[in-house]
Amino acid sequence: MLKGMTRLVSRVHKMQKLRIRKLDPGRFLHSGTQAPQCLVAHLDNQVPTESPRAISRTLENDPAKHGEQHVGQHYNISIQELKTVFPHGLPPRFVMQVKTFNEACLMVRKPALELLHYLKNTNFAHPAVRYVLYGEKGTGKTLSLCHIIHFCAKQDWLILHIPDAHLWVKNCRDLLQSTYNKQRFDQPLEASVWLKNFKTANERFLSQIKVQDKYVWNKRESTEKGSPLAEVVEQGIMRVRNATDAVGIVLKELKRQSSLGIFRLLVAVDGVNALWGRTTLKREDKSLIAPEELALIYNLRKMVKNDWQGGAIVLTVSQTGSLFKPRKAYLPQELLGKEGFDTLDPFIPILVSNYNPKEFEACIQYYLENSWLQHEKAHTEEGKKELLFLSNRNPGLLERLCAYL
Amino acid sequence: MAAPCVSCGAAASYRLFLAGRVSFAREQGLWKAAAAGLQTGTRCQILRLKHSPAVTTKKNVAALRRESYTVDFIKKQIEEFNIGKRHLANMMGEDPETFTQEDIDRAITYLFPSGLFEKRARPIMKHPEEIFPKQRAIQWGEDGRPFHFLFYTGKQSYYSLMHEAYGKVLHVEERQDQLRAKGLFSEKPKTKDPIGSRWLIKEELEEMLVEKLSDQDYAQFIRLLERLSALPCDAAEEEFVGRFRRTVTVQSKKHLIEPLQYDEQGMAFSTGRGKRKTANAEAVVHGHGSGKIEINGVDYLLYFPVTQDREQLMFPFHFLDRLGKHDVTCTVSGGGRSSQAGAIRLAVARALCSFITEDEVEWMRQEQTEA
Numbered sequence: 001m002l003k004g005m006t007r008l009v010s011r012v013h014k015m016q017k018l019r020i021r022k023l024d025p026g027r028f029l030h031s032g033t034q035a036p037q038c039l040v041a042h043l044d045n046q047v048p049t050e051s052p053r054a055i056s057r058t059l060e061n062d063p064a065k066h067g068e069q070h071v072g073q074h075y076n077i078s079i080q081e082l083k084t085v086f087p088h089g090l091p092p093r094f095v096m097q098v099k100t101f102n103e104a105c106l107m108v109r110k111p112a113l114e115l116l117h118y119l120k121n122t123n124f125a126h127p128a129v130r131y132v133l134y135g136e137k138g139t140g141k142t143l144s145l146c147h148i149i150h151f152c153a154k155q156d157w158l159i160l161h162i163p164d165a166h167l168w169v170k171n172c173r174d175l176l177q178s179t180y181n182k183q184r185f186d187q188p189l190e191a192s193v194w195l196k197n198f199k200t201a202n203e204r205f206l207s208q209i210k211v212q213d214k215y216v217w218n219k220r221e222s223t224e225k226g227s228p229l230a231e232v233v234e235q236g237i238m239r240v241r242n243a244t245d246a247v248g249i250v251l252k253e254l255k256r257q258s259s260l261g262i263f264r265l266l267v268a269v270d271g272v273n274a275l276w277g278r279t280t281l282k283r284e285d286k287s288l289i290a291p292e293e294l295a296l297i298y299n300l301r302k303m304v305k306n307d308w309q310g311g312a313i314v315l316t317v318s319q320t321g322s323l324f325k326p327r328k329a330y331l332p333q334e335l336l337g338k339e340g341f342d343t344l345d346p347f348i349p350i351l352v353s354n355y356n357p358k359e360f361e362a363c364i365q366y367y368l369e370n371s372w373l374q375h376e377k378a379h380t381e382e383g384k385k386e387l388l389f390l391s392n393r394n395p396g397l398l399e400r401l402c403a404y405l
Numbered sequence: 406m407a408a409p410c411v412s413c414g415a416a417a418s419y420r421l422f423l424a425g426r427v428s429f430a431r432e433q434g435l436w437k438a439a440a441a442g443l444q445t446g447t448r449c450q451i452l453r454l455k456h457s458p459a460v461t462t463k464k465n466v467a468a469l470r471r472e473s474y475t476v477d478f479i480k481k482q483i484e485e486f487n488i489g490k491r492h493l494a495n496m497m498g499e500d501p502e503t504f505t506q507e508d509i510d511r512a513i514t515y516l517f518p519s520g521l522f523e524k525r526a527r528p529i530m531k532h533p534e535e536i537f538p539k540q541r542a543i544q545w546g547e548d549g550r551p552f553h554f555l556f557y558t559g560k561q562s563y564y565s566l567m568h569e570a571y572g573k574v575l576h577v578e579e580r581q582d583q584l585r586a587k588g589l590f591s592e593k594p595k596t597k598d599p600i601g602s603r604w605l606i607k608e609e610l611e612e613m614l615v616e617k618l619s620d621q622d623y624a625q626f627i628r629l630l631e632r633l634s635a636l637p638c639d640a641a642e643e644e645f646v647g648r649f650r651r652t653v654t655v656q657s658k659k660h661l662i663e664p665l666q667y668d669e670q671g672m673a674f675s676t677g678r679g680k681r682k683t684a685n686a687e688a689v690v691h692g693h694g695s696g697k698i699e700i701n702g703v704d705y706l707l708y709f710p711v712t713q714d715r716e717q718l719m720f721p722f723h724f725l726d727r728l729g730k731h732d733v734t735c736t737v738s739g740g741g742r743s744s745q746a747g748a749i750r751l752a753v754a755r756a757l758c759s760f761i762t763e764d765e766v767e768w769m770r771q772e773q774t775e776a
Contacts, residue, residue, distance in 0.1 A: 327707075328707055382723075382726075382728075385729055386723065386728065388728070389696060389718075389722070389723075389728055389729070390712060390715050390719060391706075392704070392705065392706040394706055397706070401712065
């Protein structure tokens with residue numbers, strides 16, 4: 001009887017199209033529960049036992065303490081932390097969302113929790129383990145990576161974060177012939193930008209770490225052995241011509257010294273399949289450049305090899321910025337190619353998939369709380385089902401859909 | 406066989422030629438003077454015929470008004486048609502006695518294959534009743550006195566029909582009064598099939614009465630018939646009203662709803678096909694599922710990255726409130742992305758018909774045509 005009535009009511013609703021105000025009192029009459037004022041409509045006589053805030057948010061802001069019970073919940077990152085930990089590296093849409101909501105909330109999800117568990121139990125005497133996050137487009141690989149980085153930053157690791165390796169293999173305006181090695185090419189702009197962000201993220205380490213070699217930049221400038229790494233970074237930022245070499249030096253030094261145990265190093269690269277793909281950069285004679293002819297890529301490849309100890313390497317393969325890869329490719333084998341896969345070979349793959357129903361619910365709750373979903377139907381079960389269908393629980397798609405709701 | 410063939414061939418071709426031209430003439434309302442054998446009632450036309458030279462070729466500009474065919478002429482045409490039919494049957498080696506109109510059509514398309522696109526311009530051979538427009542016989546006798554008493558109203562058949570209908574109404578009411586007086590009257594509610602039939606439209610009524618009507622006349626007539634049908638009538642009156650109703654095929658009844666099939670685990674599923682532009686889709690909808698849709702082995706999120714296409718897939722489920730309840734596996738080929746989405750939508754809707762009641766099917770169809 002109840003079902004029949006609700007069906008009738010829903011038919012009427014469809015006939016009248018979006019007269020939901022009329023509908024609510026009727027439904028409440030039949031369901032008989034007192035819903036809170038924010039109109040979280042749970043029909044079919046299911047009374048929500050906990051209040052909405054508890055489902056989608058958690059007060060536990062330290063990633064180290066996140067566990068199974070926090071899956072699906074959002075935790076807050078304060079804005080100052082955001083500035084220090086993530087000068088670069090957050091996806092642009094997420095940055096916009098942070099600006100809109102005035103708070104940065106990341107959802108705790110299973111793949112990230114798994115990785116955290118591994119990281120907590122790493123043996124730093126062994127060579128660095130490589131973890132590869134893979135998954136279809138929009139499932140949350142980059143944000144999981146950011147979760148890991150936040151954890152490591154809290155644990156006082158040195159974060160070496162390359163936000164998007166694809167940016168280094170395409171659209172480069174100025175390619176210089178490398179000062180260090182004539183066969184290779186420099187990318188001063190990208191290198192200097194990255195150095196700036198690296199400095200912001202890891203200020204406190206730069207004074208502690210001392211370089212172990214003498215580096216001569218040009219006739220007048222050189223860096224002595226034993227001087228802090230900050231000097232190398234400064235040199236790279238100021239003299240843009242030498243930025244790429246500075247990056248190379250930083251990488252080499254960090255790799256050498258992390259085995260000593262002074263600090264723990266996290267190498268986080270997003271879009272690592274760019275290192276072994278193709279580039280769209282051309283020389284003056286219009287011939288294509290292979291990735292290894294770019295100094296940045298060459299040095300990064302050395303970094304990603306697991307011949308050093310004292311840290312971990314977390315990588316993401318993504319199709320989104322990649323060149324010459326089909327849209328439907330998401331497996332590491334497809335995206336890395338033979339060469340890349342062989343180089344990375346012993347790695348731990350971690351699949352990041354679409355939201356499960358609980359996470360989806362939590363995401364919608366989060367949007368509702370921030371008054372992001374303005375459509376009247378967004379509160380109802382029907383609206384949620386529509387969103388579920390249209391996005392198929394894909395986080396990226398859901399976010400894009402909600403943007404226009 | 407040669408000689409009769411030639412003659413009947415000539416005769417047949419003459420008739421065909423005439424038929425082709427006349428059928429067009431009927432549509433356009435133009436009349437081109439044809440061969441001798443046409444007699445008209447009025448004198449001026451006979452005179453004109455005497456003056457005009459032979460047969461068919463010259464367009465007679467003066468005689469652009471509709472010419473009428475006499476009853477004799479029509480009779481002669483019918484005889485010639487029957488003879489021609491027998492000749493044709495002979496030609497085709499069939500039995501002349503059992504040669505039907507379909508056989509004639511087939512024979513003509515075989516003997517005179519035509520590549521013309523306009524079907525009405527191709528050679529036809531049909532009974533003269535169908536070809537020549539219905540003419541009225543002369544309405545008055547030799548003394549000039551009209552036969553029908555309503556001739557001077559101008560629309561005699563229409564008014565006589567109205568009189569007849571009204572007479573029937575009065576008759577029924579009288580019978581009702583009698584029954585009421587005797588106390589045997591019982592209120593029987595009339596149940597008429599609302600969807601099965603419709604009233605004649607104005608053009609059909611005009612064709613039936615061979616008279617021009619105005620819109621008000623037509624409306625009046627329909628009102629009277631509705632009044633008559635609302636009263637409790639007996640068989641004769643029902644038959645009278647039935648002459649003015651045409652059946653309307655209910656679209657959804659045409660579409661056979663297959664019963665649910667069950668696979669090994671006992672889960673219900675059903676298949677449906679859909680087409681849109683050049684895309685063909687076949688969908689298998691399973692009874693209990695979680696809303697997963699797989700197209701050509703790929704998830705629908707990957708297959709249709711555009712939201713608009715996924716919305717198209719959503720519509721059948723959303724309409725029936727079954728968004729997360731069914732699993733779909735489908736194959737699609739041809740067309741572009743939008744037409745493939747439309748084809749799958751149709752296939753899914755047809756497959757879903759097996760899961761729901763008949764009313765909902767009809768409602769779905771109406772809403773779809775509305776939307």
